[in-house]
Amino acid sequence: MERKKRVLLAVSGGIAAFKAAALTSKLVQAGYEVKVLMTPHAQEFVTPLTFQALSRDHVYTDTFTEPDPAGIAHIDVADWADLIFVAPASANIIGKLANGIADDMVTTTLLAATAPVYIAPAMNVHMYAHPAVLRNMQQLEKDGYYFVEPDEGYLACGYTGKGRMAEPEDLLAMVNYHFTKQSHPEWHGKKVLVTAGPTQEVLDPVRFLSNRSSGKMGFAIAGEAAARGADVTLIAGPVSLPDPHGVRRINVQSAEDMYNAVMSEAERMDIIIKAAAVSDYTPAETTAHKVKKSDRPLSIEMERTKDILQELGSRKKDQVLVGFAAETQDIARYAEEKLNKKNADMICANSVIEAGSGFQGDTNALTLFFKALPPQEIPLTSKTKAAELILDAAAGLTGKTK
Structure with missing residues (x-):
């Protein structure tokens, strides 16, 4: 069996160290083997025992502690x-790495490492914008390090601005992206368009007609395609899902909006996956004011929306x-x-x-139908796994379409 992928997590001092604990847990749950390094300042926020319990492995905190005499730990x-x-x-660890300083377990290990290194900054908004910090980050980028930009929001120092470390879910997505991209070179450079979610057809300023689509299937497909190295555009109806990592998202509301957005992007695409549940009908008239209730039945004249797939x-x-x-009903026939x-080419x-x-x-269970191939069953599984199988099938059709 192929061994698990190995992720080394280096934790420096900052209140965001608690997010590193959550990231450790998510990495282990995702099937990665995880080891943790901690600076002395990191241990002021979270104890090594926490990371030991979450990673189920020894936590490295001291360059001069050598538990195995047969080797040199860092x-x-x-x-x-x-x-x-x-x-x-932290700004401190970024500065040390940029200038080749190795004075603790984290920095000595990183200077000895040849594996790719991703850096997730976390600091006060003014620190993040300081010329010295910017200069150090630019130097690290020249040296081949990768950065995960911090989020904007409320910071522990009381400021609101850019400097909050990216969420553990986003960092896990980066790890998945790194490894998945390596194993799917056929997707590199492919231009993929995915539609997802419902549309809303406005009746009046209060009401609209829609459907039950959550967008989860389409978002899973878009995220997986991006993780494989594709250039992905996601056109999404009104859903409250976070952007998949590495995906360009266009938000739309109505079926007409979806049609216009898709047609403006379609020509340059290699693969188009239309997972959105677009309304088949829309009100013939939209009122400027709320339709008031009455004792009489209400009839709404509907007209057909444009058939995007056709x-x-x-x-x-x-x-x-x-x-x-x-x-x-009659799934195969329809x-x-x-x-x-x-x-x-595939339904x-x-x-x-x-x-x-x-x-x-x-979760989802699907049957994939093709023009010249027998149907392929996807038994009940997570939408993430279903997305992988759908993309595997789509990749097999490349070069075989007419």
Whole structure:
């Protein structure tokens, strides 16, 4: 069996050290082998025992503590790592690394390391903008280090601004991105368009017509495609999901908005995956004021929205076009009809009334339909895993479309 990927986490002094503990837990849960280094200042915020319990491994805190007489700890752990993450990275540790100073376990190990190093800064907004800090970061970038920009928001010092360390979920995404990109060279440079979520068709200033789509499937596909090294554009309806790492996101509201956004991007794409649940109908008229209730029944005249998948199918040349079919009955018949009528290369069909595969959940079960290949079943699994299998199938169609 292939061994687990090895992540070395270097923790420096700062209140964001508690996020490093959460990151350690998430890395272990994601299947990585994790070792932790701590500076003396980091130990003022979180104890080594915390990281030991979360990583299930020895925590390295002192260059001169050598638990194994057969080796030199800071050299051995540097050679052990496949990837190194410095999180949080204080202004102090950034300055030391930029100037080659090695005076503790973290800095001596990093100077001996040959693995890629990612740095997640965390500090006061004015410190982050200080010329010396900027100069040190620029030097580290020249030296081949990678940076994960801090977020903007409320800081522990009381200021609001840029300097808050990226969230553990974002850092985990960076780690996944690093390793996934290495194992999928066929996706490098591919231009991928993904649509996700519902659309909202406005009736009046208070009400709109929509559907139950959460956008989770489309977002999982976009995130996985980006992790494989593709250039991904995600066109998303109204959902409250965070941006997948490395994805360019365009937000839309209505079916007409979705149509316009997709058509403006489609021509330059290599692969288009239309996972959005676009409304088939929209109110023929939108009122400027709230429709008041009455004792009489209310009738709303509806008109057909533009069929985005069919338009893409009529325009496509050598692109791979993937559509989705959310059905309640006769799934195979409807999916195959859609495949041919819309000139798609693959239709991902699922039953929205089957337990675990409907809207808004974190799992899905699908059948993939192709023009010249037998259907492929994806048994009930996480939407993340389903996204991987969908992209594997889409990659197999590259160069085989008409």
